[in-house]
Amino acid sequence: MLDHSCQVQRHPHxxxxxxxxxxxxxxxxxLLRVEQxxxxxxxxxxxxxxxxxxxxxxxxxxxxxxxxxxLELAPLVIMLLRxxxxxxxxxxxxxxxxxxxxxHVFRKRLPMMHRDQWAGRKANSGMAxxxxxxxxxxxxxxxxxxxxxxxx
Numbered sequence: 001m002l003d004h005s006c007q008v009q010r011h012p013h014x015x016x017x018x019x020x021x022x023x024x025x026x027x028x029x030x031l032l033r034v035e036q037x038x039x040x041x042x043x044x045x046x047x048x049x050x051x052x053x054x055x056x057x058x059x060x061x062x063x064x065x066x067x068x069x070x071l072e073l074a075p076l077v078i079m080l081l082r083x084x085x086x087x088x089x090x091x092x093x094x095x096x097x098x099x100x101x102x103x104h105v106f107r108k109r110l111p112m113m114h115r116d117q118w119a120g121r122k123a124n125s126g127m128a129x130x131x132x133x134x135x136x137x138x139x140x141x142x143x144x145x146x147x148x149x150x151x152x
Contacts, residue, residue: 020047020116023080026150027110028054031131034104034148035078044070045079047116075136083128099138104131104148 028051031037039061043052046064055062070077083105086095094100109125131148 022047022050022116024111024150025050025054027080027106027129027131030106030148030150031078031080031104032058034146035102035131035133037078038076042070042074044074077134079132081130081132083130085130085132094134099134099136100132100143101135101138101140102131102133102144102146104133104146106130107147107149108151110150 032054037055037060039059040063041055041060042063042065043055044065046052046066049064052062052064070079085091086103088095106129109127110129112125
């Protein structure tokens with residue numbers, strides 16, 4: 001019998017609403033230390049602009065919107081994801097042979113990100129996160145894995 005006590009519990013989609021989880025600014029600052037981003041950036045999952053504010057503070061020209069399927073539309077896609085994103089069999093179509101060039105794994109857990117308008121108990125982050133970088137046409141070998149810190 002499997003013990004599911006250590007698995008993350010999710011609320012039904014109707015209770016979760018739009019699933020807005022704002023990215024901590026320290027995570028974006030860490031990304032800027034390890035990736036050279038283009039001056040003009042499209043942020044296709046902007047929410048209320050947590051990532052956009054940090055990028056603009058670093059003089060980037062950012063277009064903010066909320067759309068999906070960014071891998072099909074942009075030559076460079078960088079996403080903050082749970083490290084467990086790499087485990088999924090269902091994600092083979094975007095993880096394998098699709099230009100996943102670099103994965104930047106945080107050494108320490110990020111400060112907790114709570115769903116927008118969350119009124120429940122606040123907690124430390126129990127999940128490991130990473131920045132994943134896709135480059136259209138990338139075929140320069142295996143995905144590079146890098147360990148980074150959100151602390152200075």
